[in-house]
Amino acid sequence: MAITDLERYAHLSAQDIDNLGHELDLIRRDIETSRGRSDANYIHRTIAAQRTLDAVARLVIAASGHRAGWLTGVAGLALAKSIENMEIGHNVGHGQWDWMNDPEVHSRSWEWDMAGVSRQWRYSHNFRHHMFTNVVGMDDDIGFGVLRVTRDEQWRPRFLLQPLQHLLLATTFEWGIALHGFYAERDRHSDEAGRKAEKRALIAKIARQTGKDYLLFPALSGRRWLRTLTANAAANALRNLWAHAVIFCGHFPDGAEKFTPAVLEHETGSEWYLRQLLGSANFEAGPVLAFLSGNLCHQIEHHLFPDLPSNRYAEIAVRVRALCEKYDLPYTTGPLAGQYLLALRTIHKLALPDRFLSATSDDAPETASECRFAPAPSTGPVTGIRRGLRTALRELPVPRRTGRVTPAGERR
Numbered sequence: 001m002a003i004t005d006l007e008r009y010a011h012l013s014a015q016d017i018d019n020l021g022h023e024l025d026l027i028r029r030d031i032e033t034s035r036g037r038s039d040a041n042y043i044h045r046t047i048a049a050q051r052t053l054d055a056v057a058r059l060v061i062a063a064s065g066h067r068a069g070w071l072t073g074v075a076g077l078a079l080a081k082s083i084e085n086m087e088i089g090h091n092v093g094h095g096q097w098d099w100m101n102d103p104e105v106h107s108r109s110w111e112w113d114m115a116g117v118s119r120q121w122r123y124s125h126n127f128r129h130h131m132f133t134n135v136v137g138m139d140d141d142i143g144f145g146v147l148r149v150t151r152d153e154q155w156r157p158r159f160l161l162q163p164l165q166h167l168l169l170a171t172t173f174e175w176g177i178a179l180h181g182f183y184a185e186r187d188r189h190s191d192e193a194g195r196k197a198e199k200r201a202l203i204a205k206i207a208r209q210t211g212k213d214y215l216l217f218p219a220l221s222g223r224r225w226l227r228t229l230t231a232n233a234a235a236n237a238l239r240n241l242w243a244h245a246v247i248f249c250g251h252f253p254d255g256a257e258k259f260t261p262a263v264l265e266h267e268t269g270s271e272w273y274l275r276q277l278l279g280s281a282n283f284e285a286g287p288v289l290a291f292l293s294g295n296l297c298h299q300i301e302h303h304l305f306p307d308l309p310s311n312r313y314a315e316i317a318v319r320v321r322a323l324c325e326k327y328d329l330p331y332t333t334g335p336l337a338g339q340y341l342l343a344l345r346t347i348h349k350l351a352l353p354d355r356f357l358s359a360t361s362d363d364a365p366e367t368a369s370e371c372r373f374a375p376a377p378s379t380g381p382v383t384g385i386r387r388g389l390r391t392a393l394r395e396l397p398v399p400r401r402t403g404r405v406t407p408a409g410e411r412r
Helices: 006-010 014-034 037-063 067-093 118-131 157-171 173-186 192-220 222-251 269-279 287-292 296-304 310-326 336-349 389-395
Strands: 397-399 405-407
Touching: 006 014, 006 269, 014 269, 014 310, 037 067, 037 192, 037 222, 037 310, 067 118, 067 222, 067 287, 118 173, 118 192, 157 173, 157 222, 157 336, 173 192, 173 222, 192 222, 222 296, 222 336, 269 296, 287 296, 287 310, 296 310
Parallel strands: none
Antiparallel strands: 397 405
């Protein structure tokens, strides 16, 4: 099922893993010591541009009497909301800009433009998800409590509906995130008063958000209130769909591995790094697409360094990729559409009972363990060249319906 022996699965020795961790620590130190005015200017410019776009889009929606104007306003507002949620809200919430000591962009003061309470999300996401990434039974983001995305979760009849549940989650993603954060934060409280306080905080935030988008701005539009109401609903839905696609591409395509709680026993910092690297996936993006995704096209780098500024992920990625080459580790990436289709395949496939699935639970694209490999040394017996996980996956035979055998890990 999920990975229990990280060292064996990665085909690295304990010393290799320790060395990898030291080299990743060096990357962190280099970025931390080089943070400065250009980074601060980046986030302030981004906030200013996002607020300007939001205001202009709302004016276009309210003032235009034509369908083209409405569509333009909706697209602009959806874009502004996506930038606020992903490049600003998500990354500020991670503390990426706390080093500036600027109260406007500090993780404890930023409240993002969506239904969830930032404080509740920070616990469920920053701690539960990033500390226990892809550890079955501990990371609630594995399927978000709604979808079965690994065979480590026992099949139940309700999963037959998960293709439809997935569509519902995609269109209402901000509400799923809101409830996800609320339940995680609520369960931390042992007293009823604390749980009720969390519920009141969520209700108050929902009231502010719905009041702003579905009461205040429509009312300000006068006779065109319905156009504004539908435009805001459409922009929120588009933002939800985009955020959902980006998140699923980083967590559920082939190669984003799952782990058992056993890997946490005496886990070192270097082993935590390795788990993040193996449990995350990127998608290919140029500067514009990277910005629109909150730089989460670099999900691997984000999981390695969640509190480093997102505008530095592209340069970090060059060094991380070089380390993957050095230690013969896979660097899971692919086109955006391809990564999303792989995630969709997993969601639809695992809606079925295991008896209808062909691959074993140790050697499936979405669920793998160290049992897929025979024990092997990490270096060649004569050359001393490292034989790591990437080579092991490439050499692993995978039977196809044609009867031919192809190397595992190659995208077809």
